[in-house]
Amino acid sequence: MKNLLSKLQKKKSKTGQENSTRHQLTSNIKHVLPYLTIGETVIFPNTIAPIFISNQSDIKAFESSMEKSKNIVIGYPIDKKKSKSLNNTYKTAVLCHILQVLKLPDGTVRILVEGVNKVKLSTITFNEFYIAECKIINNPIPIDTKTKSLIEVIKKIFTEYSSIHGKIPEEVVTTIDRSDTPDKILGNICFVTPLPYAVKIKYFLENNNLINLENIAVTLKSEIEILRLQQNLHGRVKKNLEKTQRDYFLNEQIKEINKELGKDEDPSGSDQLLKQIEKLELNVKDKEKLTKDANRLNKLQPMSPEAGILRTYLETVVELPWNNKSEDLVSLxxxxxxxxxxxxxxxxxKDRILDFIAVRQFDVEKKSPVLCLVGPPGTGKTSLGKSVANSLGREFGRISLGGVRDEAEIRGHRKTYIGALPGKIIQAIKKTGVKNPVILLDEIDKIAAEYKGDPAAALLEVLDPEQNHTFTDHYLEIPFDLSDVLFIATANSLNPIPAPLLDRMEVLEIQGYTEIEKTEIAKRFIIPKQLKTIGLTDAQISFTDDSLLKIIRKFTRESGVRNLNRNVASVLRKIARLKLEEFEEGDEPFKAEDIKFEVTDENLNDLLGDDKIPDEDIKDSTVPGLSVGLAWTQLGGTVLPLEIVLSKGKGRIILTGQLGDVMKESAQIAISYVKSNCELFGIDPDFDKDVDIHIHAPEGAIKKDGPSAGITMTSALISAIKQTCINKKTAMTGEITLTGQLLPIGGLKEKVLAAARNGSTDVLIPLANKKDIKDIPKEITDKITFHTHSRVDEAIFSLFPKGTFNKNS
Incomplete structure (x- = not known):
């Protein structure tokens, strides 16, 4: 149609004034002409446009026009749904001349008309068709310089618009470029641009062409911006569609290639995952979630990042032992x-573990306890956890909690994070392959809290039998039952463990070993293990009992057996080296089976060097003001010598040796107790006048604290005042009060073992600890005499030689 328009415009320009004057009407009289209305196209003067009519009355109006002057008035309704009355028609219409007629097969008539002039409607009547009485509107506005400039600007804008639009024929652009009047510019632009009907009517009704030109310039600029935005969006959509179509095409090719090669036809793995999910014994809600995720995976591109994250998540979930349990060993x-x-x-x-195995035969719910093995390093806590798993016939998993600071290490990371993983608990269960393993939480007292969360708080749910059946890892997002898991924790001390966490565990103390026990452990476990490491047998290298005792006494001083293990390994390496050197010096070839060596106490120093622990120690207490106390540490028991000297001064109390606050208070209590009982101990009440009391604990680089040194300080102070030595080879422990009571202490076995290692023959303890002596091995109690007292004065009397005081017990 636009091509036809351009051709007619050319034809019109050739005929010139002849065609123009043929249908001009007089402007000073009223004219009566056939009338019809159109509701979409707005025809301006000096523009050509097609219209379609099918209504019979409109067709009759058209035929009447053709019989006469071929002139017809076209009006525009205010409301298209209402009648063609004058009240529903804009008063300004357009007088058109019919240029071409084409009757279509369906009865519709297509008419090509040219706008001639605007007319003002006076009346509209109906007699078989509508007839309008109108008057020509002549409102000539001179084309000044501003109007010409606007016309040129609009032409340039329209040229830009047509280049972006891309579908406007070049002939139309040329026609508009040749237009020299505002009416032609407005009419042609309104005809070829998709402006709304209301905008076109607004331009048509405005008689001020200058205003219309300014408005059409703004409108064209807006249309240009809209076109650019549409093209931008279209480009993006097209690019995405092309990529999607390309990916789809390539994926289909890959499928066909894999099919020909006999490879997997399910690159996303979703089908296999759906089968595995269906086999899991999960509740309906959790299974629906996993199925939904698997179906979503099937719709994703296999190489997309989201598909990789989702596939890893689903594979982790289906690989967990939701249904797999191992059978417990029932033979005690x-x-x-x-x-x-x-x-x-x-x-x-061992008794507690056997109790657990026995109760499992009667427990219907079979809730597993949480055991916490507490003891010095090297006492076999970690290996005992492995033995528990062996005795139960279960799989074993170990989680090292030392230095863990992030809560996510326990509960896992959200799966949306890159590199997200389940927590250590779920990872250990996945590794064991069963839902009822024995899991060792090693070094639970070494957990640290920071801004990322408190791992100890996360363990509260894990270790609570009432909650852990619905433990939810952040990565899994669905609950996993931990009630069948037997958790065993290990720690060197209970003090760092938070009280709520400790309340969930059953504490079992693993105490230090005696020399006899260490000897047996060396013969049964350490020596065979180290011999196997270097490829020798006990028939080739052997240790005498005396040599093992010498290693224990002269080269190690510990509650466990780690240093003993190292020294045995060192001895065997040295023997292997010496024997190899001997063979290299001789002519015979080296044969490992020819090695024969017995380690004795006489040749031990040749292998390990000089003794690391001297024979004589401060345990002999041969100096006034010196007493030997006993202390418990995370490494086991140890001796705690205390020295007190009195010197001229101003009555000050000097404390050195890194004493903690509790020990400082014990020193104050000891001094106050002695002052209040001077007559009882035969001491001058003014003993501290012009005297400084200096209390010192050797090994000043090590911090010391605790209340059990009370009796040690008291005895050392009395010894310094009376310048009398305490009985030789006597060690002591006990908390004192101002009223002279001797209170019980903890860690008695560890302390007594330390006293025995240091050669003490007498140990003073509170009377309330007498019941704990039965826990000490017989080989130790046979060597040590225990002195039990409930009062401080009684203890003091037993520590000094007879005759030291006026009254002796």
Whole structure:
């Protein structure tokens, strides 16, 4: 149609004034002409446009026009749904001349008309068709310089618009470029641009062409911006569609290639995952969630990042042992045999484990306890956890909690993070492959809290039998039942463990070993293990009992057996080296089976060097003001010598040796107690006048604290005042009060073992600790005499030689 328009415009321009004057009407009289209305196209003067009519009355108006002057008035309704009355028609219409007629097969008539003039309607009547009485509107406005400039600007804007639009014929652009009047510019632009009907009517009704030109310039600029935005969006959509179509095409090719090669036809793995999900024994809600995720995975591109994250998540979930459980060992006799074969002594810990195995036969719910093994390093806590798993016939998993600071290490990371993983608990269960393993939480007292969260708080749910059946890892997002898991924690001290966490665990103390126990452990476990490491047998290298005792006494001083293990390994390496050197010096070839060596106490120093622990120690207490106390540390028991000297001064109390606040208070209590009982101990009440009391604990680089040094300080102070030595080879422990009571202490076995290692023959303890002596091995109690007292004065009398005081017990 636009091509036809351009051709007619050319034809019109050729005919010139002849065609123009043929249908001009007089402007000073009223004219009566056929009338019809159109509701979409707005025809301006000097423009050509097609219209379509099908209404019979409109067709009759058209035929009447053709019989006469071919002139017809076209009006525009205010409301298209209402009648063609004058009240519903804009008063300004356009007088048109019919240029071409084409009757279509369906009865519709297409008419090509040219706008001639605007007319003002007076009346509209109906007699078979509508007839309008109108008057020509002549409102000539001179084309000044501003109007010409606006016309040129609009032409340039329209040229830009047509280039962006891309579908406007070049002939139309040329026609508009040749237009020299505002009416032609407005009419042609309104015809070829998709402006709304209301905008076109607004331009048509405005008689001020200058205003119309300014408005059409703004409108064209807006249309240009709209076109650019549409093209931008279209480009993006097209690019995405092309990529999607390309990916789809390539994926289909890959599928066909894989099909020909006999490879997997499910690159996303979703089909296999759906089958695995269906086999899981999960509740309906959780299974629906996993199924939904698997279906979503099937719709994603296999190489997209989201598909990788989702696939890893689903694979992790289906690989967990939701349904797989191992059968527990029900034979107490076999379980006891396994425990005894793998660990020496540890009677209490073994009895508790056997109790658990026995109760499992009657417990319907079968809730597993949470055991916490507490003891010095090197006492076999971690290996005992492995033995528990062996005795139960379960899989074993170990989680090292030392230095763990992030809560996510326990509960996992959200799966949306890159590199997200489940927590250590779920990872350990996945690794064991069963839902009821024995999991060792190693070094639970070494957990640290920081801004990322408190791992100890996260363990509260894990270790609570009432909650852990619905433990939810952040990565899994669905609950996992931990009630079948047997958790065993290890710690060197209970003090760092938060009270709520400690309340969820059953504490089993693993105490230090005696020399006899260490000797047995060396012969049964350490030496065979180290011999196997270097490829030798006990028939080739052997240790005498005296040599093992010498290693224990002269080269190690510990509660556990780690240093003993290192020294045995060092001895064997040295023997292997010496024997190899001997063979290299001779002519015979080296044969490992020819090695024969016995380690004795006489040749031990040649292998390990000089003794690391001297024979004589401060335990002999041969100096006034010196007493030997006993202390418990995370490494086991140790001796705690205290020295007190009195010197001229101003009555000050000097404390050195890194004493903690509790020990400082114990020193104040000891001094106050002695002052209040001077007559009882035969001491001058003014003993501290013009005298400084200096209390010192050797090994000043080590911090010391605790209340059990009270009796040690008291005895050392009395010894310094009376310048009398305490009985030789006597060690002591006990908390004192101002009223002279001797209170019980903890860690008695560790302290007594330390006293025995240091050669003490007498140990003073509170009377309330007498019941704990039975826990000490017989070989130790046979060597040590225990002095038990409930009062401080009684203890003091027993520590000094007879005759030291006026009254002796």
């Amino acid at each position: 006799k076999k379980a006891k045999s396994i425990l005894n074969d793998e660990h020496y002594n540890m009677v209490k810990a």
